[in-house]
Amino acid sequence: MSEEQPFKGESTRAIHDGEERDKFARSLTNPIAQTATFVFTDLDEFADYKAGKLKHYEYGRYGNPTVHAAERKLAALEGGEEALLFPSGMSAVTSVLLAMLRQGQHVVFMEDCYRRTVQFCKLIQKFGVESTAVPPGDWKALEAAVRPSTRILFAESPTNPHLRVVDLERLVLFAKKRRLKVLIDSTFATPVNQRPLEYGVDLVIHSATKYLGGHNDLLAGSVCGGKDLVWAIKDFRNIIGSMVDPQSAYLLIRGLKTLGLRIERQNKTALSLARYVEEHPKIEKVYYPGLPSHPDHGVALRQLRGFGGVVSFEVAGDLERTRAFVHALRLPYLAPSLGGVESLVSHPATISYYDLSAEDRQAIGIKDQLVRYSVGIEDEGELIADLEQALAGV
Numbered sequence: 001m002s003e004e005q006p007f008k009g010e011s012t013r014a015i016h017d018g019e020e021r022d023k024f025a026r027s028l029t030n031p032i033a034q035t036a037t038f039v040f041t042d043l044d045e046f047a048d049y050k051a052g053k054l055k056h057y058e059y060g061r062y063g064n065p066t067v068h069a070a071e072r073k074l075a076a077l078e079g080g081e082e083a084l085l086f087p088s089g090m091s092a093v094t095s096v097l098l099a100m101l102r103q104g105q106h107v108v109f110m111e112d113c114y115r116r117t118v119q120f121c122k123l124i125q126k127f128g129v130e131s132t133a134v135p136p137g138d139w140k141a142l143e144a145a146v147r148p149s150t151r152i153l154f155a156e157s158p159t160n161p162h163l164r165v166v167d168l169e170r171l172v173l174f175a176k177k178r179r180l181k182v183l184i185d186s187t188f189a190t191p192v193n194q195r196p197l198e199y200g201v202d203l204v205i206h207s208a209t210k211y212l213g214g215h216n217d218l219l220a221g222s223v224c225g226g227k228d229l230v231w232a233i234k235d236f237r238n239i240i241g242s243m244v245d246p247q248s249a250y251l252l253i254r255g256l257k258t259l260g261l262r263i264e265r266q267n268k269t270a271l272s273l274a275r276y277v278e279e280h281p282k283i284e285k286v287y288y289p290g291l292p293s294h295p296d297h298g299v300a301l302r303q304l305r306g307f308g309g310v311v312s313f314e315v316a317g318d319l320e321r322t323r324a325f326v327h328a329l330r331l332p333y334l335a336p337s338l339g340g341v342e343s344l345v346s347h348p349a350t351i352s353y354y355d356l357s358a359e360d361r362q363a364i365g366i367k368d369q370l371v372r373y374s375v376g377i378e379d380e381g382e383l384i385a386d387l388e389q390a391l392a393g394v
Ligand SMILES: Cc1ncc(COP(=O)(O)O)c(C=O)c1O
Pocket: 088, 089, 090, 091, 114, 156, 160, 185, 187, 188, 206, 207, 208, 209, 210, 219, 220, 221, 337
């Protein structure tokens, strides 16, 4: 329902795409259509709408103009035909997998995916869908995991919290030969750093709660890709009712307008911060794809336009030293999210993997000394000075 813009520049499209030029009451910003349903003048109008002769909204669970504007804007940024929003990133992940898979079929997923995604890929077995986890970058394991019943390869890139980068060119080639669909959770990259659809990926998923929203004030998820796949998922969304609310869609529209500026800044600050901690004697190991020490630096150089705003690192010493360091930080908030304008710090062993035994955490690389730092848009010098004072104290 929006007029597509003739302009191609990413920043221009982030501002204007998905929105009508002439909005309700001549307002400049896109209004929030806070309504549960939409009105028809008579039954003929409803029949015309159902026959596809009339563009109209019907009921809030099926679509809403504010949500639709956000979806169009996101599709433009991601370079996809269609996008859909969901009430959270996990709602997008679970809805897409449930919509696309049926009993007896099989999904292969990378074991370094977001923990709840990994849990869902196991939970889905109770509906008769089979699943196999493979380590990131292990092509032999991937080859061995594929079965005649495999339909989907699900990966995240870069991953959380080790920032592994998947070689999308190779993954898509692998998948096409075997007629598999490739789904990428691109939350950490955002369309500014990578557009997976350009590599032939079938669907790109986001926790829009993170960088796309960018202000730590909304929960949403998205999926974007070709219209046939996306429309089938939309039919499924209509049934299960996982529709985002118009307020969050409005906030997402606002966030998307500054995505390019924020990511540019976060890429730059995170690289400086990663270089700083790598040189620091009290830091044992750094995980950042922009550093030559990262196992996927080569792929990152080839396929990412920026290395992202999250830096993970291990403090030299033990849990107590790491806790002391985290508690001594003054600028970042201690909170379980990432991607917003406020810097956030997380301690995966305590926050996301608290329920695993030390041995199980060790097996998946979640050491007690691991810290995940999501860089906001504060001044770079002050973020580094804050790290310096916190490290000096441990
Ligand atoms: C990579 C990734 N995907 C999906 C999710 C889930 O998103 P949400 O919290 O919006 O449900 C997260 C949350 O941290 C994430 O980091």
